Amino acid sequence: MALAQEKPGTLPFAEDIRLVIWDLDETFWDGTLTEGGISYRFDHHQLVIDLANRGILSTICSKNDHSVVENELRNRGLWDHFIFPSIDWTPKGPRITAMLAQLGLRASSVLFIDDNPMNLAQASHFNLGLNVRLPSVIAGLLDEPQVLGKPDPDMERLKQYKVKERKAQVEQLVGVDAIAFLRQSNVQVCIDYNVEAHLDRAVELINRTNQLNFTKSRLPEDMTTAKQELSALLARNTTDAALIKVRDDFGDYGYVGFYLTERMHNVRRLKHFCFSCRTLNMYIEHWVYAHLDRPPLQIEGEVLTDPTCDQIDVNWITSSLIDTQIAEGASPDCHFDRIIARGGCDLASLMHYFSYHADQMIEEFNLPKCGQIFRRDHTSFLMAAIEGGLTDAQRDAARSIGYQEEDFKTELFDPVKDKTLILLSFWADADIPEYRHRQSKLRTPYWLTGAQNHDLIAKHELRAAVATTDLQRNRLKTLCSDFDHFGLLDQSEMQRRYEKIFSKLPQDTPCVVLLANERGPLHYHAPSRPGHPHHKRLNEALCLVAQKYSSVILVDPADHIRGANDMIDLNHFKRPVYHRIYQDILTRLRDLPVGKQKDKKHG
Numbered sequence: 135m136a137l138a139q140e141k142p143g144t145l146p147f148a149e150d151i152r153l154v155i156w157d158l159d160e161t162f163w164d165g166t167l168t169e170g171g172i173s174y175r176f177d178h179h180q181l182v183i184d185l186a187n188r189g190i191l192s193t194i195c196s197k198n199d200h201s202v203v204e205n206e207l208r209n210r211g212l213w214d215h216f217i218f219p220s221i222d223w224t225p226k227g228p229r230i231t232a233m234l235a236q237l238g239l240r241a242s243s244v245l246f247i248d249d250n251p252m253n254l255a256q257a258s259h260f261n262l263g264l265n266v267r268l269p270s271v272i273a274g275l276l277d278e279p280q281v282l283g284k285p286d287p288d289m290e291r292l293k294q295y296k297v298k299e300r301k302a303q304v305e306q307l308v309g310v311d312a313i314a315f316l317r318q319s320n321v322q323v324c325i326d327y328n329v330e331a332h333l334d335r336a337v338e339l340i341n342r343t344n345q346l347n348f349t350k351s352r353l354p355e356d357m358t359t360a361k362q363e364l365s366a367l368l369a370r371n372t373t374d375a376a377l378i379k380v381r382d383d384f385g386d387y388g389y390v391g392f393y394l395t396e397r398m399h400n401v402r403r404l405k406h407f408c409f410s411c412r413t414l415n416m417y418i419e420h421w422v423y424a425h426l427d428r429p430p431l432q433i434e435g436e437v438l439t440d441p442t443c444d445q446i447d448v449n450w451i452t453s454s455l456i457d458t459q460i461a462e463g464a465s466p467d468c469h470f471d472r473i474i475a476r477g478g479c480d481l482a483s484l485m486h487y488f489s490y491h492a493d494q495m496i497e498e499f500n501l502p503k504c505g506q507i508f509r510r511d512h513t514s515f516l517m518a519a520i521e522g523g524l525t526d527a528q529r530d531a532a533r534s535i536g537y538q539e540e541d542f543k544t545e546l547f548d549p550v551k552d553k554t555l556i557l558l559s560f561w562a563d564a565d566i567p568e569y570r571h572r573q574s575k576l577r578t579p580y581w582l583t584g585a586q587n588h589d590l591i592a593k594h595e596l597r598a599a600v601a602t603t604d605l606q607r608n609r610l611k612t613l614c615s616d617f618d619h620f621g622l623l624d625q626s627e628m629q630r631r632y633e634k635i636f637s638k639l640p641q642d643t644p645c646v647v648l649l650a651n652e653r654g655p656l657h658y659h660a661p662s663r664p665g666h667p668h669h670k671r672l673n674e675a676l677c678l679v680a681q682k683y684s685s686v687i688l689v690d691p692a693d694h695i696r697g698a699n700d701m702i703d704l705n706h707f708k709r710p711v712y713h714r715i716y717q718d719i720l721t722r723l724r725d726l727p728v729g730k731q732k733d734k735k736h737g
Contacts, residue, residue, distance in 0.1 A: 149280065150342075151281050151283075155193050156216075168202075189291045190283045195246070200219075200222060218236060238412070294388050295412055296385075300385070322451070325376050325454070333364060334361070345436070347435075348437055349431070349434055372397040374402065374486035392406055395426065395486075402426070404426075420441045470555045472492055472494035474498070508537075558647045569617040580613055582606060584596075628671070629675045633682075641685055644723055645683075645686045647680065649692075651707075652673065652692065653704075654703060655701040
């Protein structure tokens with residue numbers, strides 16, 4: 135341990151400093167408080183303030199009389215600039231250990247300054263990795279490259295840790311167990327989906343959190359590059375993300391958490407899941423993980439808690455959305471016992487937002503199955519459920535090309551006993567052709583990537599191009615030998631099917647149907663060019679049928695696309711578009727008479 139006279143940058147710290155622990159006698163001030171008085175160092179007084187303006191906290195670990203020290207620093211107007219001060223006559227090493235555990239900080243991001251080499255050695259022994267220095271480091275401390283911090287002129291970080299301090303003091307005073315105390319504290323989690331408005335904070339949480347950073351998937355250190363990389367990730371239609379803000383009866387902790395999930399075949403996996411230690415032991419990370427329906431999480435490195443542990447039911451936290459997440463006029467309290475969604479990736483991109491509004495989410499989405507993509511957004515699979523199910527011959531025919539009997543079933547038409555919202559999209563009806571089994575007359579779509587709109591039976595070269603496995607090649611042989619190409623649904627058949635579906639649904643249950651987008655990014659600014667003809671046919675059929683049903687809400691994505699840059703392609707949009715669609719749906723539900731169903735659980 136080097137304890138010579140330090141010069142700025144000659145003894146680099148283990149990492150960026152987030153907390154400075156001050157000894158007092160012969161360190162923060164000259165002299166000894168209990169032995170003849172002190173000479174107050176106003177330059178050190180200002181240094182504590184300057185550090186706070188950089189978001190770097192200060193605390194005290196001193197062998198002294200607590201009341202005397204507090205009185206001295208209160209009179210100087212500096213007492214409230216220190217968090218969790220430890221002032222008594224016990225050894226400093228264990229006290230610093232307890233302090234770091236309470237704050238949730240790693241020793242390597244903390245600097246301890248003391249004039250006594252024995253105290254420094256003891257602190258290092260009890261806290262491996264702790265940065266320890268003699269008072270000679272103080273003069274050049276602000277010039278150290280790892281003490282630059284981040285501009286915080288309003289001292290928000292200090293304020294938030296003072297909230298944590300007040301809470302700890304009350305908890306100690308009342309003497310209740312930790313969980314009971316949390317239940318009395320009115321903890322509220324606020325979800326903010328508008329991450330783009332707070333990119334700096336999101337980057338900071340990703341790159342600066344450690345003990346509660348569960349994925350440790352870092353961004354570049356350069357802030358400009360990091361923001362560009364995160365912005366690109368946030369723009370994807372398969373990305374779900376939000377910042378987490380927390381407050382309770384003791385104050386507002388600010389934005390303390392961030393998560394980002396990526397969807398592959400409608401399965402979400404956490405890429406970023408990180409939280410500030412200022413909410414350590416509040417179980418915020420457990421609540422958020424449960425709110426996300428416990429997606430797969432590979433915890434990396436050392437962490438202080440395990441959010442995947444479900445032994446504690448974090449049922450004392452209430453939640454809300456940040457005001458900007460709800461469109462003007464929409465009710466943030468719109469709540470359903472269950473939401474049933476059936477469709478493609480368009481609905482999957484909406485469900486993240488709607489998860490806040492339902493006790494139960496039932497998702498009937500497209501997914502890879504048996505070597506191909508099972509397109510649940512095609513109404514062929516619903517027709518069997520409506521028209522009495524499959525015959526034995528039809529079940530055999532379906533199995534021959536990779537489908538199972540369960541693929542022709544749905545929960546859409548189950549008797550509704552609770553307050554329910556239905557979300558639908560039928561985009562595959564526009565582009566995926568049907569084939570009819572010659573013997574059983576089963577009509578079903580068949581599709582492999584690259585074969586959209588095309589007759590696979592008639593095109594040998596196309597079959598060879600799109601089939602990548604022996605399983606697919608064998609099924610295509612069966613398709614050619616046992617099925618006829620029936621083609622895309624015409625408008626009259628679409629209308630017949632939508633009439634059957636809407637009439638089968640409970641008429642007092644709101645049903646939101648997403649129309650197909652008709653104009654892609656290439657021709658977005660060329661209104662004279664016709665829109666996508668198949669999508670246009672689908673939309674016309676839906677509009678003709680839906681006007682008969684007061685419970686059906688049609689939502690056009692085009693109403694929420696503000697330019698070509700909002701689109702990835704014709705069928706996929708950037709994340710903000712889905713958020714605007716979600717806001718629109720909430721507003722429309724407020725105005726829908728059937729949406730005001732008797733709410734058995736929510737008043």
